[in-house]
Amino acid sequence: MTVTLGKIREAQSRIGAHVVETPLHRAHALDRFLGCEVYLKLENTQVTGAFKYRGAISKILKLSNAERQRGIITASSGNHGKALAHAARELGIEATVVIPDTAPPFKASAIEQLGAHIVQTEVTERFAVSERMAKENGYTLFHPYDDDDIMAGQGTVGLELMAQHPSLDTVIVPTSGGGLLGGILTAIKESASGIRIFGAEPAAVPRYSESLEHGGRMKVESRSTIADALVSVQPGARNFPVVQKYADGMLKAGDESILKAMKMLLMEGKILAEPSAAVGLAAVLEDAYAPERDEKVCFVISGGNVGFDQLGQLENIRYDI
């Protein structure tokens, strides 16, 4: 395990001038729906609208001048690509983003608008394509989660949470490859904090639930989910051991609950989250985890990049007031 609390603190110093210290918002209006005291870590208000900017700028700032001149490449379902394209533009670096066909078009177009080159591919091919292109062109490869500098950047969310509210009881983290979860776990658990931490993933792609059960990195079938940012089929090699060592558990939620949670966040909480960011609330709505009434539960709202058209999916979603 090479991500450490010390490296996350270094990342925090490195990226401090570039990122937003996002608010930890006490969302009273959601308490009665979720049965606990609800806190939201608003990474949807991070630069580029998702936590991904922390990891992207964390790694890009460590590149040598020669590496900067050769350019960078990544594979991304949207938010990581957007973050990297923005970070690259800030520093005058040429960037290429390999986009899987599962990504919503408005995310691809946002990346293009930031000046990055776009390569479209099938979701299962994206890492192979980006690795091949990196070798052929001398680009530095930015894996979206299976990378220590990226994980260290994402871990700064955990440092902020402990500073903003040291007596939180529980944090629930949307999880795909495990960069955000691994980073937050390292930051909080290596600080000897008693905060419980769960990952939450779509029931359609339960790569972490199955891997933890089997004691090793399992590859699950690639299936579509409304949570388009959480489509990894296997835990990252660098992320999995961290999650295995530190996580208090993994929660799952179905697409219907994810949409319900997204609509509650919007209409009751007044917060626009993308579907993937609502997976933690959805898991609690499904009773995958049943918090105590007075439990202080923080849901990491990992991103808010929603196309206006996507809001139409919420029209027929109902919940009891």
Place this chain on the structure above:
Amino acid sequence: MTVTLGKIREAQSRIGAHVVETPLHRAHALDRFLGCEVYLKLENTQVTGAFKYRGAISKILKLSNAERQRGIITASSGNHGKALAHAARELGIEATVVIPDTAPPFKASAIEQLGAHIVQTEVTERFAVSERMAKENGYTLFHPYDDDDIMAGQGTVGLELMAQHPSLDTVIVPTSGGGLLGGILTAIKESASGIRIFGAEPAAVPRYSESLEHGGRMKVESRSTIADALVSVQPGARNFPVVQKYADGMLKAGDESILKAMKMLLMEGKILAEPSAAVGLAAVLEDAYAPERDEKVCFVISGGNVGFDQLGQLENIRYDI
């Protein structure tokens, strides 16, 4: 002038256990659209989804036992009625709300769900009807803004702003009858703060702009606006002198700009505001006020009570990214 800083401080002590101290949110993503450092005072996350709960609970807590037993009545386009119905239910008091035909149906239905009696009337008749019913039934009349205890409650927004960020440069306040603006002005200007304060109102119903110009309370034509919470045709008698004495000016915005501001708040700022709450941003988009690049401008997001159907109005609204 009978609202004073002292009375606002008293109101703050009285209502402290009942209201949310709403966040002052630094909305970095909106800076480039509004040309300044954007802060949002999130009264859309107040109890009942609007600042109105402050005034309602401020006044209701001062009622005698006899008054509580006889019941209360108000006229409201929605948010004040909802706030009062909620406050009345909390304290076991019977409430009647006179609703003008300009109010969106989902607001009326929210009030009914809180257990209040509903009386529908034309917008220009609402105050006469509520006054008559108050006399006939012995109800205590809760004017939505032309009342010192209500204004003192709304003024607690100003006390919070000064505590949350003493070096704000400018505050822009959505304005209808003038309860929120009058309260905030009194709290901030009587604290010898240098913060500039503007009211913002729909161009369709410019009761304060015209009244300030003419040096007296003018009645304007009743016209429809997307800002359904800002439909008063005349400044309140108790509110106007406060605004005349302390306000740095009134700004106006058209409905198209209000919808544009609402969409920006949602899609870029990730915050759901009702149209009325976006009028201050809309005024700046129209260059009614041109802040400096480094000016710290706080927009009071006065409410977030939006029906899901209303979001459809944003579909064809465009702005440059």
